[in-house]
Amino acid sequence: MNAAPPMRLDIILEDLEGASELSELQTAIENLRDHFKVDHMVYHWVSGAGDQYGCGTYSPEWVQRYLEKEYLRIDPVIQGCYQRFHPVDWKRLDWSSKAARGFQKEAIAHGIGNQGFSVPVRGPNGQFALYTVSHNCDDDIWAAFTETNRRDLILIAHYFNQKALDFEPDRKPEPAQPLSPREVDALTLLAMGYSRAQVAETLNISEHTLRVYIESARFKLGAMNTVHAVARALSRGLIVI
Amino acid sequence: MNAAPPMRLDIILEDLEGASELSELQTAIENLRDHFKVDHMVYHWVSGAGDQYGCGTYSPEWVQRYLEKEYLRIDPVIQGCYQRFHPVDWKRLDWSSKAARGFQKEAIAHGIGNQGFSVPVRGPNGQFALYTVSHNCDDDIWAAFTETNRRDLILIAHYFNQKALDFEPDRKPEPAQPLSPREVDALTLLAMGYSRAQVAETLNISEHTLRVYIESARFKLGAMNTVHAVARALSRGLIVI
DNA sequence: ACCGCTCTCGCTATTTCTGGGGAGTTAAAA
DNA sequence: TTTTAACTCCCCAGAAATAGCGAGAGCGGT
Numbered sequence: 001m002n003a004a005p006p007m008r009l010d011i012i013l014e015d016l017e018g019a020s021e022l023s024e025l026q027t028a029i030e031n032l033r034d035h036f037k038v039d040h041m042v043y044h045w046v047s048g049a050g051d052q053y054g055c056g057t058y059s060p061e062w063v064q065r066y067l068e069k070e071y072l073r074i075d076p077v078i079q080g081c082y083q084r085f086h087p088v089d090w091k092r093l094d095w096s097s098k099a100a101r102g103f104q105k106e107a108i109a110h111g112i113g114n115q116g117f118s119v120p121v122r123g124p125n126g127q128f129a130l131y132t133v134s135h136n137c138d139d140d141i142w143a144a145f146t147e148t149n150r151r152d153l154i155l156i157a158h159y160f161n162q163k164a165l166d167f168e169p170d171r172k173p174e175p176a177q178p179l180s181p182r183e184v185d186a187l188t189l190l191a192m193g194y195s196r197a198q199v200a201e202t203l204n205i206s207e208h209t210l211r212v213y214i215e216s217a218r219f220k221l222g223a224m225n226t227v228h229a230v231a232r233a234l235s236r237g238l239i240v241i
Numbered sequence: 242m243n244a245a246p247p248m249r250l251d252i253i254l255e256d257l258e259g260a261s262e263l264s265e266l267q268t269a270i271e272n273l274r275d276h277f278k279v280d281h282m283v284y285h286w287v288s289g290a291g292d293q294y295g296c297g298t299y300s301p302e303w304v305q306r307y308l309e310k311e312y313l314r315i316d317p318v319i320q321g322c323y324q325r326f327h328p329v330d331w332k333r334l335d336w337s338s339k340a341a342r343g344f345q346k347e348a349i350a351h352g353i354g355n356q357g358f359s360v361p362v363r364g365p366n367g368q369f370a371l372y373t374v375s376h377n378c379d380d381d382i383w384a385a386f387t388e389t390n391r392r393d394l395i396l397i398a399h400y401f402n403q404k405a406l407d408f409e410p411d412r413k414p415e416p417a418q419p420l421s422p423r424e425v426d427a428l429t430l431l432a433m434g435y436s437r438a439q440v441a442e443t444l445n446i447s448e449h450t451l452r453v454y455i456e457s458a459r460f461k462l463g464a465m466n467t468v469h470a471v472a473r474a475l476s477r478g479l480i481v482i
Numbered sequence: 483a484c485c486g487c488t489c490t491c492g493c494t495a496t497t498t499c500t501g502g503g504g505a506g507t508t509a510a511a512a
Numbered sequence: 513t514t515t516t517a518a519c520t521c522c523c524c525a526g527a528a529a530t531a532g533c534g535a536g537a538g539c540g541g542t
Contacts, residue, residue: 046481047482072481073422073425073481078481079478079481082365082478082481083365083477083478084365085364085365085368085402085403085406086403097419098510099422122363122364123326123363124323124324124325124326126367127326128481151396154395154396154399155392155395155396158395161326162326162327165326180487180488180489181488182488182489182490183488190468190472191468191469191472192469192472193464193465193466193468193469193472194465195465195466195527195528196528196529197528205489205490205491206490206491206492208490208491208492208493209489209490209491209492211529211530212489212490212491213489214529215530215531216488223434224434224435224436225434225436225498225529225530226468226528226529226530227431227432227434227467227468227471228432228433228434230468230471230472231431231432231433231434231471231472231475231482234366234367234472234475234476235367235475235482236367237363237367237368237369238367239367240288240366240367240368241366241472241476338540338541339540339541340540421517421518421519422518423518423519424518436498436499437498437499438498446519446520446521447520447521447522449520449521449522449523450519450520450521450522452499452500452501453519453520453521454519455499455500456500456501457518466499466500466528467499467500483542484541484542485540485541485542486539486540486541486542487538487539487540487541488537488538488539488540489536489537489538489539490535490536490537490538491534491535491536492533492534492535493532493533493534494531494532494533495530495531495532496529496530496531496532497528497529497530497531498527498528498529498530499526499527499528499529500525500526500527500528501524501525501526501527502523502524502525503522503523503524504521504522504523505520505521505522506519506520506521507518507519507520507521508517508518508519508520509516509517509518509519510515510516510517510518511514511515511516511517512513512514512515512516
């Protein structure tokens with residue numbers, strides 16, 4: 001435990017806003033944990049490609065294990081938050097699968113706590129991160145805690161993500177060369193399941209022309225093939241289906 | 242001007258949280274405008290497909306003109322916020338193009354005000370919206386206003402978007418037959434741009450087996466082809482890249 | 483006036499993917 | 513225990529995608 005009294009929230013936020021290095025995020029998150037008097041706080045930038053960044057108060061062993069075992073793929077917190085907009089209590093997630101229950105058990109064994117609350121945050125180009133607070137207590141206390149602090153946590157998540165984005169400009173390698181309208185049309189229809197012939201017919205262009213669009217979109221997105229291009233366009237929010 | 246005194250912010254937010262109809266968003270946004278004593282407040286859900294939804298205090302004439310002329314395509318507020326994470330003062334955007342200056346002139350003529358501040362908000366599946374406040378005053382006053390109210394505006398934007406997502410019928414929770422781990426692996430690697438041969442090699446299975454996974458995933462997702470299956474898996478949050 | 487970009491259309495050849503089949507083993511729920 | 517589901521492997525013909533090469537019209541910005 002920290003011997004000093006917890007810092008005031010607005011002071012911590014101010015420090016955070018003025019942060020100029022990644023290490024200050026770690027300091028801030030520890031201060032925030034002490035301020036809210038919870039077991040853990042974590043900021044987790046989620047990137048499925050395997051590279052992830054985060055800071056927080058989980059034990060290094062747990063973090064390493066999480067990465068090693070690729071728990072990203074089965075963690076219900078990730079899966080659940082990815083489809084939600086609002087912050088979510090871990091209890092409301094789907095822990096029914098066997099893999100998820102095993103994961104939960106292991107997490108608790110690593111001292112994560114039986115309660116958790118995660119705030120999804122999204123940035124440009126499909127960037128996605130979580131701000132999570134976890135603790136060991138009973139349901140009533142936790143419900144009161146999350147109800148009281150939801151708004152603060154949303155703001156904190158926002159500020160953390162802002163700083164993380166500021167510090168990691170190279171994480172968005174290609175800052176989204178925008179697609180032309182026709183390219184958007186083409187990729188959208190492909191993502192909707194149309195074959196090339198159907199897309200060409202729908203857009204009233206020849207299939208040859210369509211292929212030019214797909215290729216130029218693929219080039220702009222740095223994609224290896226059509227599937228990749230559609231996936232990137234989707235995850236960067238360039239097309240919506 | 243409103244004769245009644247402005248409502249307190251937390252009351253307005255509470256009303257907003259309890260809202261059960263879209264029309265209540267309109268009421269809330271008018272209350273918020275009065276509370277902050279600004280000319281306009283607007284929530285604008287931007288969908289790349291062209292269809293938009295919003296509520297706010299802009300004149301109907303301006304809204305109609307905006308839609309008619311497809312100003313979405315040239316509005317620097319949209320373009321700028323789409324690439325940014327943090328809220329932005331309109332002065333910091335790129336108004337250099339001819340079309341943008343013409344648009345700005347017209348907007349001011351419609352009483353939008355010479356100052357503006359927009360908060361980008363993002364939801365699942367590339368959903369994107371803006372919460373905008375605009376006013377007519379000089380730079381110093383506006384700078385002080387935005388500095389003072391930035392945090393509140395971020396929260397308000399968040400709550401508005403939450404409600405808008407709740408009300409959107411499109412957000413129906415798909416039954417979403419879950420994919421098997423191998424199917425998830427296969428679709429994920431495909432979405433990352435791997436060819437079938439590479440995926441099979443990575444997963445240490447034959448390409449024939451891989452095809453079985455892709456097909457069963459396609460069947461579960463109700464997809465017409467591989468591109469469609471990957472797109473659906475992505476937009477349903479079944480795979481993360 | 484020119485540059486760059488978008489949009490449209492054309493060709494060939496090679497590689498990859500798809501959509502139908504069927505069949506056996508293992509591991510986990512009912 | 514039975515049954516269900518996941519996982520693994522195989523064939524083949526035809527459709528789709530990729531990598532190259534072209535061309536010309538139109539539009540907005542420097």
